[in-house]
Amino acid sequence: MYYVRVVIGVLFGILVFGLLDYTLPSQNTVRVSNTYNRLTEIPPSASIFWAADSSRVVENAQGQRDVRFIDAVRPNGNVFVYRNEDTGWVWPPYFKYDSANLQAEATNLRSDARDPIWVSVTAYGWRLAWLSTYPNAIAINTVAGPDDRPANWAAMIVCGVLLALLALIWRMWAQFRDRGLRNFRKGKA
Amino acid sequence: MLSWRLVATGAWGVALIRLWLVLLAGQMVFYLLLRVYLRSQQVERLENRWDARHPDLAGNSAARRAFVAKAMAGFGRSLRARLAVLVFVLPTLAVLVIVIAVNWQ
Numbered sequence: 001m002y003y004v005r006v007v008i009g010v011l012f013g014i015l016v017f018g019l020l021d022y023t024l025p026s027q028n029t030v031r032v033s034n035t036y037n038r039l040t041e042i043p044p045s046a047s048i049f050w051a052a053d054s055s056r057v058v059e060n061a062q063g064q065r066d067v068r069f070i071d072a073v074r075p076n077g078n079v080f081v082y083r084n085e086d087t088g089w090v091w092p093p094y095f096k097y098d099s100a101n102l103q104a105e106a107t108n109l110r111s112d113a114r115d116p117i118w119v120s121v122t123a124y125g126w127r128l129a130w131l132s133t134y135p136n137a138i139a140i141n142t143v144a145g146p147d148d149r150p151a152n153w154a155a156m157i158v159c160g161v162l163l164a165l166l167a168l169i170w171r172m173w174a175q176f177r178d179r180g181l182r183n184f185r186k187g188k189a
Numbered sequence: 190m191l192s193w194r195l196v197a198t199g200a201w202g203v204a205l206i207r208l209w210l211v212l213l214a215g216q217m218v219f220y221l222l223l224r225v226y227l228r229s230q231q232v233e234r235l236e237n238r239w240d241a242r243h244p245d246l247a248g249n250s251a252a253r254r255a256f257v258a259k260a261m262a263g264f265g266r267s268l269r270a271r272l273a274v275l276v277f278v279l280p281t282l283a284v285l286v287i288v289i290a291v292n293w294q
Contacts, residue, residue, distance in 0.1 A: 054204040089204040095284065098292040138291055154290070172226040179229050 023092045024155040025124050026135075029143055030072035030080060031116045035107045039064040049125065049133035055088025055097075068099060070106045070137055072121065073113070075146035082123055083134040092124060094138060105140050118143050120150050212280055220276045227269055228261070235260050 041064055042050050050065070051057055058066045068084040084103050087094045111117035120143045125135035143150060235257045240247040264270055 052204070089208040093284070093287065094291050095288045096291045101292075172222060175226055175229050175233075179233060181225065181229075 020159075022126060023124055024158060025122045025138055025152065026155070027120050027122050027150060027152050028072075028074065028080065029118055029120050029146060029149055030074050031113075031118055031146075032070060032106050032110050032121075032140075033073050033079075033112070034071035035069070035103055035110065036071075037066055037068050040067045046131050046133060049128075049131065050083075051085040051087060051136075052090045054090060055086045057085070068103045069134070070103070070121070075118075080127065081134050082121060082137040083125075084137045087136065094124070094136075096136075096138060102137060102140065106137070109140060109142065116146075118146050118148065120148070122152075122154070212284075216277050216280060220273065223273050223276060224270075227273060228264065231264055231269070232257055232261065 039060065050067075060066070070082040070084055072080045072082060074080055084099045084106070086099050087096045089095060109117050109119050120141050121137055122139040122141075123135040123137045126133055127135055141150070236253060239253045239256050246252060
């Protein structure tokens with residue numbers, strides 16, 4: 001029984017870490033090399049890694065979605081591909097509806113290896129090549145150089161708020177364990 | 190190929206209303222739990238105060254219950270109880286801040 005509890009606890013920890021790692025914004029310093037739209041087949045098995053249908057996505061009659069993409073190159077030469085989709089009013093709660101503007105910004109900051117413009121792309125999600133999933137770009141800001149890595153304040157603030165909430169819920173649970181609902185039963189204590 | 194369409198399953202406005210309803214339900218549950226917690230904390234504090242003032246009458250008694258009931262009468266108007274209403278304000282504020290931060294150039 002003890003080992004079952006340990007295994008369940010470890011799996012739960014991995015699940016929470018994965019959820020946070022997928023959902024929280026991450027920042028990478030890259031160079032934008034190309035921006036384009038591509039008709040994309042989205043299999044139902046991977047649809048959670050793409051924008052929800054309610055966020056004004058455009059599809060053709062064959063069910064292929066028109067998705068904006070941003071190609072990028074990291075300072076070490078490895079390439080990286082972002083998608084650029086509105087998230088709408090659903091999970092994850094980014095409430096993004098300016099993907100057209102973002103695409104225009106990315107196109108404006110396009111550069112080649114000889115004369116690079118380094119930018120910090122904020123995005124959430126995972127690049128899983130075997131599932132064809134791409135992180136969703138949220139913001140693009142120019143930075144001083146390839147070694148400039150701005151602090152990820154948004155993720156820190158969210159983590160801080162989540163920790164504070166967890167501490168509050170833990171305190172509330174401790175108080176309930178300690179005293180139950182005793183002052184809500186009239187007269188008796 | 191030329192027949193583009195906006196996917197109709199679940200319109201944009203419906204998603205917004207659904208978000209608001211889910212948020213409201215969560216806030217109501219959390220507010221009730223927070224209220225129970227704050228009241229319980231205050232009662233515990235009052236009981237400890239009574240026990241400190243009357244070492245000879247310490248422990249649960251009718252007199253202590255009466256003291257606690259009287260002191261708790263105005264708890265709904267206290268700053269602590271009023272701040273609990275922020276449960277309904279802060280998440281909406283957070284959504285607004287995120288909307289502005291994400292969509293601002």
